[in-house]
Amino acid sequence: MSNKVKEKKTLAERIKPYKRYLPLYLMMLPALLYLFINNYLPMSGLVLAFEKYNVQDGIWGSKFVGLKNFKFLLKSNELPILFRNTLGYNLCFIIINIIFGVALAILITEIGNLAFRKFAQSSILFPFVVSIVIVSYMVRAFLDPEAGMLNHLLVSIGHQKISWYDTEKFWPFILIFVNTWKSVGYGCILYISTILGIDSSLYESASLDGATKFQKIRYITLPFLKPTIITVALLSIGRIFNSDFGLFFQVPQNSGLISDVTQTIDTFVYKALITQSNIGMSAAASFFQSVMGLIMILIFNTITRKFSEENALF
Structure with missing residues (x-):
């Protein structure tokens, strides 16, 4: 009987630290579920x-x-x-x-x-x-061959327009x-x-x-x-x-x-x-x-x- 009580006390002592952090574990649960559903379940598709x-x-x-x-x-x-x-x-x-x-x-x-x-x-x-889509339009506003800001700037200082989307080096x-x-x-x-x-x-x-x-x-x-x-x-x-x-x-x-x-x-x-x-x-x-x-x-x-x-x- 004493051994059983001792085992129960030992088990209670082991659980006690986890009870202390139970709120933190509950806060982690949604993120862990998302990680499992979004990152681990799709791995079956590797086949x-x-x-x-x-x-x-x-x-x-x-x-x-x-x-x-x-x-x-x-x-x-x-x-x-x-x-x-x-x-x-x-x-x-x-x-x-x-x-x-x-x-x-x-x-x-x-x-x-x-x-x-x-x-x-x-x-x-x-x-x-x-969004990268918005960024692409912003870049286009600068590099457009006809209406782009950079080409307007180049023309204003006496340079020719550059066809940016056709020139690799840039x-x-x-x-x-x-x-x-x-x-x-x-x-x-x-x-x-x-x-x-x-x-x-x-x-x-x-x-x-x-x-x-x-x-x-x-x-x-x-x-x-x-x-x-x-x-x-x-x-x-x-x-x-x-x-x-x-x-x-x-x-x-x-x-x-x-x-x-x-x-x-x-x-x-x-x-x-x-x-x-x-x-x-x-x-x-x-x-x-x-x-x-x-x-x-x-x-x-x-x-x-x-x-x-x-x-x-x-």
Whole structure:
């Protein structure tokens, strides 16, 4: 009898800590349900990558074709260009967004006026929530061959108009600029939250020791930002084989004359899906991107662990 009471007490003691955090678990429940429904249930559709999908037969009844769907992407003559554009742009996006995001976060947190600082934080995030369709029209307002603002400016200073949507050499810079303008705010907010969480006494002690503003940034702010920067970089590298479809399809207006510098894996798959209506091929391409993204995360995390083990995710 005493052993049973002891077991019950032990069980009650084990449950007690969980009861304390029960409200937090209940708050987590909607997010966990969304994550399960939106991210895990659809994974059953990965079988499409290995099937010749037929609507009548359904996902589980379609003919199994093995790795045949992957040949569509891996044997394409455009594969080198697709890899160059997808990986090249994403590397530029990651590096530039981190540099500008950290710089803007530091500048915003240095603003003394609290009201203006809040306004700056909201303003920097605004482009991130703007629809890419609206962004494409904004870019068109600047680059339109006839009515675009840039061509009017060029004519006013004595230069000829440029047919922007037919000229490849400008688009790497245009796409990088648009992505930076639209995306840098999200990372910036993360860095701002990290900076605001740094103990102010560290800066006060540094001031007493005669440290300059740049020394405070170098020896206090940046070391505290390091884990956040690594996490943001790791999450971005996980999607390095994916691209922002709207950025590479909507913004260039699907112009075929500049496709060598604007076409990525995602836009190529979309165009093939429209022309061939082969869902299995598009599923195979997405599966390939996910696997390569996982491999990149594992590689980057391994490198991070060697140089800074406490900042590695796993």
